[in-house]
Amino acid sequence: MPCHEAPTVPPVSWDDLPDGIVVVDADGRVQVFNAAAVKITGVAATTAVGRQLTDVLPLLDERGNDWWECSRVSRNLPRVTGQPERRLTFAGSQCERDLNVTVRYVRVEGQLVQVALSLRDTASRERLERNRADLVSTVAHELRSPLTSVKGFTATLLAKWDRFTEEQKKLMLNTVNTDADRVTRLLAEVLDVSRIDSGRIQMRKQIVDLDLTLRRVVDGKVAAGEATHDRFAVFTDGKLPEMWLDSDKIEQVLHNLVDNALRHGAGTVTIVMRGTPTGAEVTVADEGEGVPEASASRVFAKFWRGATRGNGTGLGLYIARALIEAHGGTIMVGRAPGGGAEFRFVVPAGAPVFA
Template sequence: MDGATESAQDVATTHGGEPTGGDWDPEELPDGLVVADRSGQVVRFNAVAARLTGRDPAEALGQPLERALPLEDPEGRRWWQLVDPYGGLAIRRGHPERNLLLPEGPEVLVAARYVRDHPTGPVRGVVVTLRSTEARRRSERGNSELIATVAHELRSPLASVKGFTATLLSKWHRFDDEQKRMMLETVNADANRVTRLIAELLDISRIDTGRLELRRQRVDLATIVRRQVQAQIAAGQDESRFVVRVEDGLPEQWGDPDKLDQVLANLLENAVRHGAGTVTIEVAPTHLPQRDGERGTAVTVSDEGPGIPPESTSRVFARFWRGDPRGGTGLGLYIVKGIVEAHGGVITVDRADRGGAAFRFMVPVGTPAFWN
């Protein structure tokens, strides 16, 4: 094995600027990957790169990088001649992702890393990642939808807060104590609504970036369920509307009590607001098939309302999905799913026995060994 080939294999263990280990398979990557060795010849060209560029990997291997991947910038200039990875400044480490074009081909998002043995040493390989621009467009559309939703949801409570506070400041002595109290209670409720929306946005950011932190400790899901039912009753719901069933033999459960509280609060609120009739909450021991039958706890929240149309069940946990146009951000169930999955669990929705919606989440026992 000559030195160039050996170094190329070393280069091929780097993806996105960080080592990934020597036994990984580039065909399993979600992005296109093209790797050139120290001589500029292509030594890796995975299937995603072939799909994005329309090129045959067999023909690309062994070709100079600029011929196997003849990229151009929006002005039609040859990209590899402009950046000159092998002959440019010795301190460069690559270039960030940007839109580039293939001659008579699609637009792609391209990022490159130049691999050197030391900071100013010669380039011993170039690692190129490719992504479809459609992925970024979807992300941009999602961000635009999020901004529009947040702006819409903030407008109403902030207008109320501003209106009532301005009225009280300018005409305080014209109102009696009962009127003042009503206005201040409305301001307080709208401030809570804004606080909740901000908390949802922070949760979404943490879920999307994999930074949702869980504070693990022993939890009693049956107690959490009963606490959330009492919260609904304290908020004005009839106690007779709720039925709680807890089976014997629940395992010792570990998890984040605050986050699991959030899951139950959201599911109960949905059942009360959008469902009808009796809301039944069942807590039972279970085995999770997606975790090789590991023991866990299952919680099912069902109602007797109209349920969810079968064609919508696949979208229930997506951002901005609303089963009822009467309100809500459409973010709650997305966050619920993220929290359950962060616990190593799974959540599903089905039709309840009495016709409504039945949300069921299962979480593994989550012992300390699982979390570490």
């Protein structure tokens, strides 16, 4: 039998690592200063290597003390392997900035030979924490109204059931049911955002009738009292190919786009479906004020709500883009012929995917 040699794996360079890496010897003289460290600190590698760490990368703790000097005790303890991540201030010559720094000690027979520092910019983590805080704040705000309504009507019915007519009871129970649906949709949005951000979207493709799906979405809006049938104009341009899509996800995209047109647009909501050589194209247009050109790049970001910031969570378009891209499609926004906003997405016909 022929003997196949294992492929040669090229060695990993310090510059291939995404974190800033600084390696110094036991005396604090810089030996490695990788490309990410250069980007984070603005210090050239040629300037850093061979110099003392305190000169190249002066790091201050939360009390303003020199971190390298303060950590001398731990470096001299044979059993200490490093320091967990902590926030230190890089007191550079141009400006000060906070860094998340993790430290590992390299010892040979108990003697310190090297100290490795991993540097991360705090901006991305702070941005993530702000997004989480915004999500919690938005969810709490949006939950308050329907839950207050549910609690109020339920308490009233329990306390004064015999005083209301059947018609009044039915009206209040319908309101409770509608608000419960709002809570369910909000929680579904939060779960969707969690799956999107963690890369856990699962596709379960099947043959989908886009025309039937869209009309189901429109009928649902009418049944919920959000619009009347004469608010919509739905067209199918030509014959659509056989579409293999995730039925629930594509219905959610259509729901989000139609909901956005009803909330933020005006006049007739025109929806057009047409076949393409490789799939289908759908446009959803309204006759409102449209999306300002300066905001077009932000409409698919989290929490974007345009001028009507108090209306909705601002997550619908973010979710719609993620679901379309998960299908291998694209989505964009522009100006409709009637002057309002026009959202257009294209999805490939696809093939069945079994999870």
